[in-house]
Amino acid sequence: MSKEPVAVVGVGQTRHVAARRDVSIAGLVREAAQRALRDAELTWNDIDAVVIGKAPDFFEGLMMPELYLADALGAVGKPMLRVHTAGSVGGSTALVAANLVAARVHGTVLTLAFEKQSESNAMWGLSLPIPFQQPLLAGAGGFFAPHVRAYMRRSGAPDTIGALVAYKDRRNALKNPYAHLHEHGITLEKVLGAPMLWDPIRYSETCPSSDGACAMVLTDRAGAARAPRPPAWLLGGAMRSEPTLFAGKDFVSPRAGRDCAADVYRQAGIADPRRDIDAVEMYVPFSWYEPMWLENLGFAEEGGGWKLTESGVTELDGDLPVNMSGGVLSTNPIGASGMLRFAEAALQVRGLAGEHQVDGARKVLGHAYGGGSQFFSMWLVGSEPPGA
């Protein structure tokens, strides 16, 4: 028996900011969930199951969100599942929810991811003082910056590419009312003039720390037929993992990412992603990851990702817009960041992305990664159902 087609009929998110002191975590997730229900014109009673994801427990000291948030998410008397995969969790959470619909276990599923970074401490969570081990010398940026230098060496990219990405994403964020950073008056000179934190990564090329949540309502064919607004159809979705460190690990272009993308393209019948996909919302916490992932995801040959960025192909009005929402560089509630990518892809193919809508976006890829480049999750959504 073939899988049930899965449709996204509701998308909701909070207005992401540095600190939401006015709400509890329950209040924060509730806002996103209600916006998703409103978009789908559904009520709590229409939801058959809830699947949630969040950042690693140590980040915000919240160990059992499925227990704490069951009433806030209308999950009483329903199955409620929690998904863990570090920074990619928002993506894998959406995929677990989608699989429940595809397998005809449930008809309509609410999926949600969140983080209140203002009440978290990711830096502390990542650097617990493990006995006998050397302390981590440089924080998250210090972990990723050497990989960026490796990419620059391998690809021969000019050292201004990262700044171009940050300049683009921050301008895109100005068109997205939900984005955290709205840097009016941003210029390329300002991006280039920012201090180097972990050379080659400038302050202006790093992501902010945000409070936010994102929710989606996923449903089957019958649910999509009742939806008041156009659905986004899941054309392919996959997850892949690999160890953080192993001999032969390619941090610049991890094999798990390549394999994950290939699986999605196979499911969706994508022969040439650069030709067949209209836009990409990818997980770029440090600007240079845009050209790196363009190669990893097959949009450019090895060493060619930066040329797409440099030539303007990834601009909002370019041939392959990347991070139309402003991306992780403009909004980063870590636990929700992956789902925000997936949700943006859905909004684009539904034609509901507002000012940052890409004209004629029919197939859009949402991408998330996490851990030490070890978890990958992606989905390709389209404006037409699979097989259409």
Add this chain to the structure above:
Amino acid sequence: MPEVLKAPLVVEFPFTRSLGPVQSAFLTGLREGVVLGVKAADGRVLVPPVEYDPVTAEEIRDLVEVAPTGTVTTWAWNHEPRRGQPLGTPFAWVLVRLDGAGTALLHALDAPGPDAVRTGMRVRIRWAQERTGAITDIACFEPYDGEAVQPAGHSGEFTDPVTGIVTPARLDYTYAPGRAQSDYIHALSGRRTVGERCPSCRKVYVPPRGACPTCGVATVEHVEVGPRGTVTTFCIVNIKAKNLDIEVPYVYAHIALDGADLALHARIGGIPYDQVRMGLRVEPVWTEDARYPDHYRPSGEPDADYETYKELL
């Protein structure tokens, strides 16, 4: 076989929480000596209050004062109070349904022994001397045989509400790094870096984990690597980390020790930070009593060719 190491590991952090309107009113009430519940759609008063109705999922905000007296609905005796628990002497964990409430609140009951506790017994709140707007403002419950106290009907509005709390979290572990890491650490005490070779793919893991993550087989063959190595990639750190006493800027590098198939991470010294480059050959610099090399410095050899380390970035 050398001894397998272990050491205490305490993980603790003072997490903060924004309360939102309902928890804010509840905890502010405790500070003022008032217990507030919230009325659910079915008419029950939930204490402690929640923001969303557990039956209908609708938002609930109708705050209702309940009495500081109530009835024990069930209990368990705690023979050995632990760090951070409400009382330092043995006490009963109790669920108390306060008069006027439809649900029970978990707290401690100060009683001389388990024989003095029973389901259905009447109790009242013993307030803490200093109250800040936290569940600990209720010091504990105590047996009570007086009249039920009538609540005054507080509105739940306060002039100076508590909006956030600090919730310190602490976990006590005994950490054991395991056989392979213990061997590695013992060798380091003799200033030797010893990895392990995978019997299947022949890769040398430093530090060793006792198994090859690619092949999934145990690694046991010890292989001494280094002491010299090659900087494969690096970054220049310009921001000072809170927990580290290192002057910025400094170079944080991936170093492939000679003979290792995985790069280690270490600081580079003995050379201006802006002269560090990929391919630089380095050697360890040890300080007295240190478990790890303090940093690596240039060895004076010619730079390694990119082709020799490009798989080790």
